[in-house]
Amino acid sequence: MDSERSDLIESLRQHRHFLRFTTQDVTDDQARERTTVSELTLGGLIKHVSATEAEWARFIVEGPVDGPEIDWDSVDWSNPPPEAAAFMDSHRMTESETLAGLLADYEEVAARTDALIESLPDLGATQPLPPAPWFDDGAVRSARRSILHIIAETAQHSGHADIIREALDGQKTMG
Numbered sequence: 001m002d003s004e005r006s007d008l009i010e011s012l013r014q015h016r017h018f019l020r021f022t023t024q025d026v027t028d029d030q031a032r033e034r035t036t037v038s039e040l041t042l043g044g045l046i047k048h049v050s051a052t053e054a055e056w057a058r059f060i061v062e063g064p065v066d067g068p069e070i071d072w073d074s075v076d077w078s079n080p081p082p083e084a085a086a087f088m089d090s091h092r093m094t095e096s097e098t099l100a101g102l103l104a105d106y107e108e109v110a111a112r113t114d115a116l117i118e119s120l121p122d123l124g125a126t127q128p129l130p131p132a133p134w135f136d137d138g139a140v141r142s143a144r145r146s147i148l149h150i151i152a153e154t155a156q157h158s159g160h161a162d163i164i165r166e167a168l169d170g171q172k173t174m175g
Contacts, residue, residue, distance in 0.1 A: 023043075024171075032093050039091070044092045045164070047093055059127060060146050123144040126143075
């Protein structure tokens, strides 16, 4: 494995570690608890980051998938359409989910992503981005850029989780 791939995997593993660390010794109820004005919870963040990593890894190999187009600006969040509700549920730890189960799912996703990074024939290979208000029309994304996005997403949400955990019981990831 070349040094670029090693660096990408090492960076991703480090940020995953910090995110998982925020859930150390947390109960399922604590993992569902909102500790700030945000809707974010520790369990919801693990679930979201895992799903996001899996989706971007799938995108690297298969490209965009056709799905329902949602007009985000017109969604009535008091009664969202099923597609928008499903999106929001991907950020929440439900009563039927356990933190251990979400962490186990995340470990599986991480192992698949690491194996993908190791085995990709070309990190510069591109896929077209799907139509979305946050992507330019006709834009493409390379495998490398998609991996960097996974790293950035994991790092950003690791910071969110650290704040949530500190508000929960004073525990800090660092310091």
